[in-house]
Amino acid sequence: MTKRKAFFQERTPAEIRKLSVSQGYSHRDLVQRIDDLAPESDALEIRTIMIPHRFRRGNTSAEASRKCYKHGSLIGLLQPKGLAESYEWSDIPLDLRAQSFKSLEEINQADINYVGYSFRPVFGRDRGKRVVPFVNLAEGARLFTYAENNSKFRQRDKSTGNMVEKRGIRVDAYPDAKRVLKEGASVVVQVPSRSEKKPKYAFGLNHVPYVSNAPMDGKNYGLSISLALGPSLITSEDGFVDGRTEHTKYDIRYTEDDDQEGSPLVRFAPQDVAGYLGVVKKQLSEEHNITGLTFNPFALPSQHQADFYGKLNNNVLIFDPSLGTKDKLRKLHLAEKSILLARAIGHFGHDDFAYWDPIRDGVYKDFNW
Numbered sequence: 001m002t003k004r005k006a007f008f009q010e011r012t013p014a015e016i017r018k019l020s021v022s023q024g025y026s027h028r029d030l031v032q033r034i035d036d037l038a039p040e041s042d043a044l045e046i047r048t049i050m051i052p053h054r055f056r057r058g059n060t061s062a063e064a065s066r067k068c069y070k071h072g073s074l075i076g077l078l079q080p081k082g083l084a085e086s087y088e089w090s091d092i093p094l095d096l097r098a099q100s101f102k103s104l105e106e107i108n109q110a111d112i113n114y115v116g117y118s119f120r121p122v123f124g125r126d127r128g129k130r131v132v133p134f135v136n137l138a139e140g141a142r143l144f145t146y147a148e149n150n151s152k153f154r155q156r157d158k159s160t161g162n163m164v165e166k167r168g169i170r171v172d173a174y175p176d177a178k179r180v181l182k183e184g185a186s187v188v189v190q191v192p193s194r195s196e197k198k199p200k201y202a203f204g205l206n207h208v209p210y211v212s213n214a215p216m217d218g219k220n221y222g223l224s225i226s227l228a229l230g231p232s233l234i235t236s237e238d239g240f241v242d243g244r245t246e247h248t249k250y251d252i253r254y255t256e257d258d259d260q261e262g263s264p265l266v267r268f269a270p271q272d273v274a275g276y277l278g279v280v281k282k283q284l285s286e287e288h289n290i291t292g293l294t295f296n297p298f299a300l301p302s303q304h305q306a307d308f309y310g311k312l313n314n315n316v317l318i319f320d321p322s323l324g325t326k327d328k329l330r331k332l333h334l335a336e337k338s339i340l341l342a343r344a345i346g347h348f349g350h351d352d353f354a355y356w357d358p359i360r361d362g363v364y365k366d367f368n369w
Contacts, residue, residue, distance in 0.1 A: 002195045007146045011314040013329055019043035019315065027110030031340065031347045035308055037315045045329065046318040050336040052113050061322045065333035070267075072115035072335060074131060075100055075342075079227060083122045086227070087219035093226050093297050094355070101299075101354060104346030112346055115338040118265075119297070121228035124183075124207070129265040130230070130297070134341035135334050137354075138301050138309040140273025141364060143194065144169065147274065148365035151192040151200070158286070169278030170200075173210070184225035185210040189275035201271055204232040208279055209295035222295035229276070229297050230266050273298050277364065300356035306367050308344055308353075312337050 021043045024030055033044055049056070055064040055071070077100045080086035097117070104112060116133040153170040154163050170190040184207040190200045207228035211221070276298060283289040301309070317329040318336065332340070345354050361367075 002198070004194055005146070005150075005196055007150065008142075008194045010331075013317055013331060016043045016315060016317055016331075017327070017329070021045050021317075023047050028108075031109060031343045034311050034316060034340065035344070035348075037311050039307075039311060039315060043315045043317065046316065050318065050332075050339055061320050062333070065335045068335035069115060069133065069333070069338070072338070073113055075104075075114050075117040077117055077119045079119050080122060080223070083224055086122050086224040087221070089220055089223055091223065092294055093223070097299050097354070098350045101345055101350040104342065105349060107346060109343050109347060112343045113339055114342040115335055116342075117299070119227055121207075121230075122224050124228050126228070126230060126266075130227070131265055131267040132298060133267065133334070134299075134338040134345075136268060136270045137273055137299055138305060138337075138341065140268075140270035140298070141277065141301050141306070141356075141367070142309070142369045143191065143270050143274040144277040145364045145367045145369060146194075147192050147278070148363075153190065168281060169275060171275075171278045171282045173208075173279075173282070181211050182221050182225075184208045184228070187279055189278050191271045191274050191278070203271070203275070205272070205275055205279065206230050206232055208276075209291045210283070210289070212289045212291045222291060226295040226297045231268070231272050231275075268298075299350075299354040302353055302356055303361040303367060304348065305341070305344070305353050306369050309337075309341070310369050312340060 020041055022033075023045045024033055025047045027048055030044075030046065030048075036042075037044060051061070051064045051068050052072070055067045059067065077096045079096055080089050096119075100117065104114075114134075116131055116136075118129050118131050120129050121127050147169045148167060150167070151169065152165055152167055154165055155170060156162070157164045169192075172188045173185055186204055186206050187208050188202060188204050190202045192200050207225050207230065209222045209225045276292070276296070277300075280292040280296065283292045312332055316332060318332055320328055320330050322328075323330060351357075356364075
């Protein structure tokens, strides 16, 4: 089994059971009880089922969780219906998320079963739905924090022309001056692996917002570009560069018979979120450019969410009667984490939980996960 780097290692179920464990039988107060856990001493044993019944019929808990992760309910973001309409909107992606997530505050916590949110491009050949799982936002930001502190690369300094060593995620931008205004830039990012002795993942991000100054025609090109963001493999003389994780490569969505959503989709992985954060950092620190941050399509976690996510990974177990172990306890699956993160957004509010404020939260390099 591949060993994770020390930064990403988490408590095992046995280690969690050695903490001061309490039990939760109700959906109603789960989020607050998790938030109240003392990270070094407390644990919560969830004794209620998190995955909706429609995914559990005839499936093991692991199968049900995988189906829920791939086919679970999504919050459809408010967005323009077409390209012409997008040019007239003054909203940025942050506005759309804040408005769309507001509805979570009005739903009983037990009834929130969303695993992420979605939006659609309004131009280009690839109009497939973009899906952003809540768990991948937190994990992507954690991966970016690791890169900021531990991942080194060499790159030529623009001002001196010399090769210098840097930390973080390497970003190579290739903006096409003729198309970057209306379609965004294509960049190549190198994101470190979470596993020991594994090379970095190199892949592309297309339709990255890059132009900071407003065009003379007054149209809002940034919104339509951000809605089209997507990852891509990069090619070399030898063919494709293997730039995706095994989980991502095998994350194939098989449409169910009664599923009306039959078109291909893009499900953003943690590496995509981390790579985009690398783009934002490069724009801000080297180019004095806020475009990537302004038109960022990802709901970046606050420090509060980082703390909560750390407890999901290190302080929470769930009772699973299908397990063969004596205590029938396991750690949370991705879908279960996503549902609890969605409930936390509803409980604490968008601004507190799903919005990164650098003044309040500090920079991701210093985040505690």
